[in-house]
Amino acid sequence: MGRFPAVLTIAAMLLLGGALLPVPAGRVLASEPEMPPYPERGLKGPVSADRLPVPENPVLLHGRDVWEGTCKVCHGPGIAGAPKITGTRFWAKRIEQDLPVLFDHAKNGFSGSSGTMPARGGNAELSDADIEAAVRFMVSNSGGQDIALDGLQ
Numbered sequence: 028m029g030r031f032p033a034v035l036t037i038a039a040m041l042l043l044g045g046a047l048l049p050v051p052a053g054r055v056l057a058s059e060p061e062m063p064p065y066p067e068r069g070l071k072g073p074v075s076a077d078r079l080p081v082p083e084n085p086v087l088l089h090g091r092d093v094w095e096g097t098c099k100v101c102h103g104p105g106i107a108g109a110p111k112i113t114g115t116r117f118w119a120k121r122i123e124q125d126l127p128v129l130f131d132h133a134k135n136g137f138s139g140s141s142g143t144m145p146a147r148g149g150n151a152e153l154s155d156a157d158i159e160a161a162v163r164f165m166v167s168n169s170g171g172q173d174i175a176l177d178g179l180q
């Protein structure tokens with residue numbers, strides 16, 4: 028019969044093999060899920076945490092709550108010169124400074140070229156750990172996913 032049927036047989040085996048491979052649905056992720064590719068200016072309209080993927084990492088999950096409670100007011104819509112969460116274009120240079128600088132600016136306040144970041148987002152009740160978690164959450168959703176968990180155990 029020549030080679031043709033052999034090729035068909037191999038193709039059929041590959042198809043069958045593929046169909047029988049278990050699909051990793053609902054698997055537990057060792058790391059955070061890939062973020063969707065946000066437009067460089069960020070998602071349209073004011074962003075709240077419920078529009079973003081829910082992180083599995085407990086620090087990021089805590090950061091999500093802190094962010095929603097205190098930081099969203101400015102960083103959700105991107106008002107008063109605050110870089111909007113998911114707006115990778117507004118965050119790229121900031122993220123290059125790395126986490127320690129961002130932590131410092133978020134805890135102690137910071138006036139740059141676009142406005143004034145109040146110390147602790149104006150919420151004196153937040154601990155250093157709260158602030159760091161919120162920064163990690165914001166960074167992870169703004170193009171800095173690769174550094175967002177740096178320095179954690």
Ligand code: HEC
Pocket residue numbers: 093094097098099100101102106107108109110121124128129130132133137138139140141142143144145147148149153158161162
């Ligand atoms: C009242 C508005 C406001 C709130 C609330 C606020 N921010 Fe900001 N934030 C700003 C502004 C404005 C900037 C940009 C300052 C600049 O670069 O001129 C900024 C910048 C930042 C930066 C980047 C700093 C840098 O070095 O580029 C981080 C990180 C940050 N904020 C974290 C937070 C966190 C965490 C919270 C909540 C705990 C928060 N912000 C709440 C207004 C706010």
